[in-house]
Amino acid sequence: MPGIRDRVAVVGMGCTRFGEHWHKSAEDLMVEAAYEAYRDAGIGPGDIQAAWLGFNYAFGTARGTMLSHALKLDYIPVTRVENACCTATDAFRNACYAVAAGIYDLVLVLGVEKLKDAGVSGLPVSYAPIWGSRVEPPAPAPVQFAMAATRYFHHYGLSYEEGKRTLAKIAVKNHRNGSLNPKAHFQKEITVEQVIKAPIVASPLGLFDCCGVSDGAAAAVITTPERAKMMRDDYILVKGLGLSCGSKQAVLQDDYDMVHFEETVAAAGTAYQEAGIKNPREEIDLAVVHDCFTITELLIYEDLGFSPRGRAKEDIDSGFFELDGGLPVNTDGGLKCFGHPVGASGLRMIYEVYKQLQGKAGARQVKKANIGLTHNLGGWPGHFTCAVAIFGRRE
Amino acid sequence: MLILAGITSYGAYIPLFRLGEGTAGWSGGLERAVAGFDEDSITMAAAAAVDCLRGADRKEVDGLYFATTTAPYLEKQGAAVIAEAADLRSDIFTVDFANSLRSGTAALKAALDAVRAGSAGNVLVAAADLRIPQPRSEFEPLFGDGAAAVMVGSENVIAEIEWTYSLTHEIHDLWRPAGEVFVRSSEDRFATDEGYSEVIPRAVAGLMERSGLKQDDFACLVLYGQDARKHRQMAARLGFGAGTRVQDPLFNKVGNTGAASVLMTLAAALEESRPGDRILLAGYGDGADAFALRVTGEIEKIGVRRGVRGHLKSKKIIGDYLTYAKWRGLIDIAPPVRRPPLDPPSPAALHRERDQNIRLYGVKCNKCGCLQYPPQRVCTRCQARDDFTPVRFSDRRATLFTYSMDYLGPTPDPPLVVCFIDFEGGGRMACTMTDRDVAEVKVGMPLEMSFRRLHTVAGIHNYYWKCIPSRD
Numbered sequence: 001m002p003g004i005r006d007r008v009a010v011v012g013m014g015c016t017r018f019g020e021h022w023h024k025s026a027e028d029l030m031v032e033a034a035y036e037a038y039r040d041a042g043i044g045p046g047d048i049q050a051a052w053l054g055f056n057y058a059f060g061t062a063r064g065t066m067l068s069h070a071l072k073l074d075y076i077p078v079t080r081v082e083n084a085c086c087t088a089t090d091a092f093r094n095a096c097y098a099v100a101a102g103i104y105d106l107v108l109v110l111g112v113e114k115l116k117d118a119g120v121s122g123l124p125v126s127y128a129p130i131w132g133s134r135v136e137p138p139a140p141a142p143v144q145f146a147m148a149a150t151r152y153f154h155h156y157g158l159s160y161e162e163g164k165r166t167l168a169k170i171a172v173k174n175h176r177n178g179s180l181n182p183k184a185h186f187q188k189e190i191t192v193e194q195v196i197k198a199p200i201v202a203s204p205l206g207l208f209d210c211c212g213v214s215d216g217a218a219a220a221v222i223t224t225p226e227r228a229k230m231m232r233d234d235y236i237l238v239k240g241l242g243l244s245c246g247s248k249q250a251v252l253q254d255d256y257d258m259v260h261f262e263e264t265v266a267a268a269g270t271a272y273q274e275a276g277i278k279n280p281r282e283e284i285d286l287a288v289v290h291d292c293f294t295i296t297e298l299l300i301y302e303d304l305g306f307s308p309r310g311r312a313k314e315d316i317d318s319g320f321f322e323l324d325g326g327l328p329v330n331t332d333g334g335l336k337c338f339g340h341p342v343g344a345s346g347l348r349m350i351y352e353v354y355k356q357l358q359g360k361a362g363a364r365q366v367k368k369a370n371i372g373l374t375h376n377l378g379g380w381p382g383h384f385t386c387a388v389a390i391f392g393r394r395e
Numbered sequence: 396m397l398i399l400a401g402i403t404s405y406g407a408y409i410p411l412f413r414l415g416e417g418t419a420g421w422s423g424g425l426e427r428a429v430a431g432f433d434e435d436s437i438t439m440a441a442a443a444a445v446d447c448l449r450g451a452d453r454k455e456v457d458g459l460y461f462a463t464t465t466a467p468y469l470e471k472q473g474a475a476v477i478a479e480a481a482d483l484r485s486d487i488f489t490v491d492f493a494n495s496l497r498s499g500t501a502a503l504k505a506a507l508d509a510v511r512a513g514s515a516g517n518v519l520v521a522a523a524d525l526r527i528p529q530p531r532s533e534f535e536p537l538f539g540d541g542a543a544a545v546m547v548g549s550e551n552v553i554a555e556i557e558w559t560y561s562l563t564h565e566i567h568d569l570w571r572p573a574g575e576v577f578v579r580s581s582e583d584r585f586a587t588d589e590g591y592s593e594v595i596p597r598a599v600a601g602l603m604e605r606s607g608l609k610q611d612d613f614a615c616l617v618l619y620g621q622d623a624r625k626h627r628q629m630a631a632r633l634g635f636g637a638g639t640r641v642q643d644p645l646f647n648k649v650g651n652t653g654a655a656s657v658l659m660t661l662a663a664a665l666e667e668s669r670p671g672d673r674i675l676l677a678g679y680g681d682g683a684d685a686f687a688l689r690v691t692g693e694i695e696k697i698g699v700r701r702g703v704r705g706h707l708k709s710k711k712i713i714g715d716y717l718t719y720a721k722w723r724g725l726i727d728i729a730p731p732v733r734r735p736p737l738d739p740p741s742p743a744a745l746h747r748e749r750d751q752n753i754r755l756y757g758v759k760c761n762k763c764g765c766l767q768y769p770p771q772r773v774c775t776r777c778q779a780r781d782d783f784t785p786v787r788f789s790d791r792r793a794t795l796f797t798y799s800m801d802y803l804g805p806t807p808d809p810p811l812v813v814c815f816i817d818f819e820g821g822g823r824m825a826c827t828m829t830d831r832d833v834a835e836v837k838v839g840m841p842l843e844m845s846f847r848r849l850h851t852v853a854g855i856h857n858y859y860w861k862c863i864p865s866r867d
Contacts, residue, residue: 120732120735131744134738134740137811154838201802202803256823258796
């Protein structure tokens with residue numbers, strides 16, 4: 001199979017500030033993200049041939065027309081994608097495939113989420129499938145990921161205190177990066193002690209181990225490399241795309257170790273193969289990954305092959321993933337600080353990689369930025385949808 | 396000639412928690428067993444039934460009689476849920492005995508009659524009560540929560556029921572009208588003089604007359620009592636000598652467990668009995684039922700069970716009265732965080748999943764041997780389709796693989812402990828842990844399964860299994 005490498009280019013992107021947008025509707029956010037992307041790509045709405053909308057918490061109310069209406073994309077095809085925290089990346093992936101297939105040569109992908117109108121803390125999730133028997137443990141995301149943290153500490157012999165301290169450093173790093181980002185939801189630095197002493201949400205995870213719940217939107221304009229050359233010099237090429245779905249192995253199979261997430265390994269494997277990456281620790285210059293919780297980012301280091309199994313702590317302690325480290329991760333603050341409007345997050349990650357690869361990331365610009373990676377993880381351990389995307393500068 | 400019939404097995408269930416010395420804001424003195432927030436008469440009866448079924452062939456049970464005054468449903472049978480949780484056959488006779496403290500012994504009498512009449516080989520009687528005393532009422536120091544079960548059959552009888560005598564007696568001594576939570580009572584001297592003190596002696600005398608037995612023939616007296624003093628006075632008044640052991644009704648350890656009380660006392664008596672012992676059992680409530688039982692040599696062959704003695708070995712004192720009041724719904728507390736209300740379960744889904752949810756059936760793949768819960772259509776390991784054997788996980792032990800304590804979770808007993816557990820012999824389950832001490836929860840701890848009420852939404856009590864720290 002030929003794969004996606006160098007067959008699709010990103011020529012424009014937009015991203016709103018993420019946060020609690022009490023004064024903005026989903027429509028406002030979509031318009032802001034789309035028009036920044038149009039401006040960046042030097043196009044107008046009339047140039048778009050097809051569009052994909054990522055929007056997760058719709059509860060049956062959203063269709064592609066939600067985007068058509070907001071942007072007045074008259075009578076062109078719009079497909080809505082919903083795939084948990086991978087929603088935006090999967091919308092992007094499908095758009096890429098349509099361009100690579102030669103059906104279109106200029107399309108829009110937009111992800112949006114308006115969570116803060118829900119009137120609840122955390123995500124407005126139902127605990128079980130609609131109309132189910134509702135006997136499954138009422139375990140929202142913090143609990144599910146916390147169970148991996150408990151097992152990781154046990155498996156690798158970390159005391160509770162050591163484990164907490166290790167995870168805290170991830171939150172501190174992401175807050176430091178977020179403080180350099182004017183579009184991030186949270187822009188304050190925090191200390192390790194603050195993280196450790198914060199109230200427990202789901203043991204061992206405390207408040208600062210958990211990412212923000214935010215409103216926001218992000219958008220990308222995609223085209224063929226041929227057309228991209230005519231549009232701008234600093235377009236970005238898609239090098240690899242991987243998507244993997246678990247089938248509840250972690251609960252159904254009693255030997256699933258819960259100290260890694262196989263979906264990440266599988267999705268990264270596909271993306272690495274397409275991109276021709278053999279040694280991710282050396283070849284990838286920066287990564288923007290799904291740090292919904294600090295433990296998730298730790299496991300991602302190992303599952304993406306950035307750190308050897310069981311040894312992420314050493315890389316965390318040495319600052320390997322800091323902005324000036326060997327492999328900067330979540331340079332924009334990550335979900336932790338940039339915020340997590342679920343249906344927009346994947347495109348926000350791509351936005352950061354796009355800006356870094358163009359050398360336009362301002363105060364948080366990393367020194368070497370030729371190959372960047374984004375990673376999303378949606379769902380529960382053993383039942384994840386994982387998306388990995390790899391991008392490169394034009395040769 | 397009547398068929399020789401009697402008790403072939405017994406079991407009990409006493410909740411882990413106690414109100415007692417050490418419970419701030421509680422002045423009841425003696426310890427009182429208190430059901431967890433997720434227990435009710437159905438779950439406790441199911442636990443006692445399963446205890447009674449240890450070593451038994453569950454397919455040999457032909458009936459399940461559930462006795463309680465605190466049925467979770469007024470229209471919908473408790474026995475049907477218990478029979479399902481105990482994994483009994485479906486072609487059996489199930490019935491609820493309700494509305495009287497005597498319903499436990501009434502169910503026993505009916506089971507005996509069914510076996511003697513030949514309409515059933517083995518009938519399991521499970522009695523449980525969770526009577527909520529009005530705070531600071533005379534009943535608060537008395538009532539306890541718990542369950543007991545006996546199997547009635549004609550083979551391998553451990554205690555033959557030789558004689559019975561019943562009488563009915565209309566009186567308002569204790570009552571609870573439909574729609575009310577708390578027990579009402581009439582003036583104590585009237586209630587005792589014209590109720591308990593009037594009826595029990597007549598029932599015992601009636602049994603003696605019918606059987607030709609005398610007080611001296613009994614090694615043990617199992618007597619219902621409303622409280623320790625009345626129980627003691629009645630035992631003295633009935634004329635039994637020093638050779639008759641008056642079985643401790645557990646008022647100082649468990650409390651008065653209502654419809655289950657006298658059967659729990661009987662289970663405790665059987666734990667101490669020897670072949671040849673004769674036991675007099677007398678239950679009270681709107682009349683009385685008296686039984687003469689004779690313990691057989693089979694009692695020495697009965698297998699290990701937790702029973703009363705085993706359950707009393709583990710307990711936890713509730714830290715404060717407020718916690719108890721929350722668990723019983725006596726005060727309405729705000730949830731920990733703003734969350735949308737729980738959606739009700741789908742009755743169709745509950746019905747469809749009753750084997751996996753209530754019987755706790757998983758499956759074993761016939762191709763690769765992988766045990767999995769809940770049941771799958773396609774094997775998680777080898778992808779074989781529809782080639783499984785059902786496996787009951789409810790009586791398997793387990794260990795804690797991993798967990799988290801959710802401090803914002805929807806539970807009256809935060810934090811909510813959510814777990815992955817691994818069953819002895821294979822298989823894994825995601826479930827919640829209850830009856831736990833937060834300080835004791837750790838990876839690898841031994842666990843067992845316990846049938847609980849998860850929540851009640853739209854009037855549906857959603858029953859399911861949770862894990863608990865092993866009570867052994």
